Amino acid sequence: MTKILIKGGTIVSMDPVTGDLECGDILINNDRIEAIASSISDESAQKIDATGCILFPGLVNAHTHTWQTALRGVTSNWTLLEYFKNMHAGLATNFVPDDIYIANMMGALNQINCGTTTLGDWCHNNPTPDHTNRGIDGIMDSGIRAVFFHGSPKPDPKPGQKHFSEIPHPRSEIERLLKTRFQNPQSLVTLGMAILGPHYSTYDVAVHDFLLAREYGLIASMHCAGAEAKTPDGWERLAKDGLLGSNNNIVHGNNLTDQQLQMMIDLGVTFSITPEMEMTQGHGYPITGRLLKLGSAPSLGVDLESGISGDMFTVARMAMGMQRAFDNAASKEQFGKLPDTSTIHCREALEWITIRGAQALKMEEEIGSLKVGKKADIVMIRASDLNMCPVHDPVTSVLMQTSLSNIDTVIINGEIKKQGGKLLHQGIEEGKEKLKTSGKRLLKQLNSVIH
Numbered sequence: 373m374t375k376i377l378i379k380g381g382t383i384v385s386m387d388p389v390t391g392d393l394e395c396g397d398i399l400i401n402n403d404r405i406e407a408i409a410s411s412i413s414d415e416s417a418q419k420i421d422a423t424g425c426i427l428f429p430g431l432v433n434a435h436t437h438t439w440q441t442a443l444r445g446v447t448s449n450w451t452l453l454e455y456f457k458n459m460h461a462g463l464a465t466n467f468v469p470d471d472i473y474i475a476n477m478m479g480a481l482n483q484i485n486c487g488t489t490t491l492g493d494w495c496h497n498n499p500t501p502d503h504t505n506r507g508i509d510g511i512m513d514s515g516i517r518a519v520f521f522h523g524s525p526k527p528d529p530k531p532g533q534k535h536f537s538e539i540p541h542p543r544s545e546i547e548r549l550l551k552t553r554f555q556n557p558q559s560l561v562t563l564g565m566a567i568l569g570p571h572y573s574t575y576d577v578a579v580h581d582f583l584l585a586r587e588y589g590l591i592a593s594m595h596c597a598g599a600e601a602k603t604p605d606g607w608e609r610l611a612k613d614g615l616l617g618s619n620n621n622i623v624h625g626n627n628l629t630d631q632q633l634q635m636m637i638d639l640g641v642t643f644s645i646t647p648e649m650e651m652t653q654g655h656g657y658p659i660t661g662r663l664l665k666l667g668s669a670p671s672l673g674v675d676l677e678s679g680i681s682g683d684m685f686t687v688a689r690m691a692m693g694m695q696r697a698f699d700n701a702a703s704k705e706q707f708g709k710l711p712d713t714s715t716i717h718c719r720e721a722l723e724w725i726t727i728r729g730a731q732a733l734k735m736e737e738e739i740g741s742l743k744v745g746k747k748a749d750i751v752m753i754r755a756s757d758l759n760m761c762p763v764h765d766p767v768t769s770v771l772m773q774t775s776l777s778n779i780d781t782v783i784i785n786g787e788i789k790k791q792g793g794k795l796l797h798q799g800i801e802e803g804k805e806k807l808k809t810s811g812k813r814l815l816k817q818l819n820s821v822i823h
């Protein structure tokens with residue numbers, strides 16, 4: 373790795389100290405940002421001309437099941453109940469380790485292509501250590517920064533087997549992974565636990581899993597929404613038992629009461645919501661506005677590329693647009709008029725997919741904003757393109773107008789991953805063929821499951 377000097381771009385830093393620069397330079401030294409200023413000279417650095425471009429922090433997709441990438445579009449018309457039956461109790465049971473590998477690698481590459489530099493990869497289809505190993509290989513080979521959240525599969529139990537809600541997270545597998553796959557402190561991929569939590573497990577299993585995550589200092593992330601809660605009073609019991617805290621991440625949370633949300637916020641729990649999938653599948657209304665009212669904010673995720681696109685801008689616009697609609701309607705109802713200004717401004721929604729995502733993955737000291745000393749995870753878009761020009765407010769332009777076609781350059785950990793609108797990764801065409809073959813084989817098995 374060497375020095376890179378990005379010159380003459382508009383900088384949206386998302387950092388209050390750095391601020392925004394109408395025209396500025398960023399100097400990268402190895403993996404970190406060394407300087408941000410209106411003009412920087414460094415003869416030894418590789419130059420990138422950012423004229424007509426906007427630079428902003430790499431996006432954070434805090435929650436996605438990347439292992440489903442080969443099934444794009446397959447779940448798009450399914451409700452949550454169809455998804456449980458056809459995916460978790462059906463398709464998922466037919467995955468071989470190489471299906472997980474190719475889906476994770478190609479899905480993560482698409483994230484980079486779309487401007488995501490950090491991914492919360494929620495891999496919960498790991499029936500064997502081989503599946504897990506290949507899932508990690510896929511994420512690592514893509515070059516993305518990620519937390520690999522290890523989770524167990526959720527098939528229907530066969531006669532004599534326990535239901536998945538009664539099975540504790542496998543301690544031996546977490547210990548094996550820490551010893552064999554996550555010992556390099558330089559690795560861009562770290563380990564987290566995708567646990568069931570009290571919504572999807574018995575209380576005893578939840579306690580076991582919370583304690584295991586705490587013992588190894590791992591983030592324990594868990595879904596909460598959709599189906600009936602397995603342990604309805606579980607959150608209060610966990611809080612009372614001193615187990616709920618800042619290493620816990622709740623995904624969705626649509627069914628939580630304001631009182632429960634407040635209790636969790638006070639304990640430092642983070643929230644990752646996936647508004648587009650939540651609205652599509654029937655989880656309930658996204659909790660965006662309720663979190664904001666309680667002094668918190670969400671991080672966002674795509675959730676399923678088997679259902680929607682991998683584009684985080686779409687997810688952010690959906691989250692903001694839906695909440696504005698709610699707020700506008702409430703104001704009309706209460707005061708007979710619209711609010712004086714929009715209840716959520718675009719900068720806040722851009723925070724959800726940058727610094728808030730970093731916080732949910734416990735990486736806010738390293739990524740999520742452009743700041744001297746932080747890791748160099750940077751996106752550059754061509755703001756002179758037809759769909760973006762003219763730019764009057766770079767923040768609103770980035771959030772509301774960016775499409776995939778504008779994403780020119782993506783840098784992760786100081787390394788250029790996309791340049792001139794093209795991913796630099798070798799073997800993408802070959803990877804697409806493998807992804808297609810994997811998807812077709814899996815779907816054949818689905819067709820024998822559903823009618």
Ligand SMILES: [Zn+2]
Pocket residue numbers: 435437494595623675
């Ligand atoms: Zn999910």
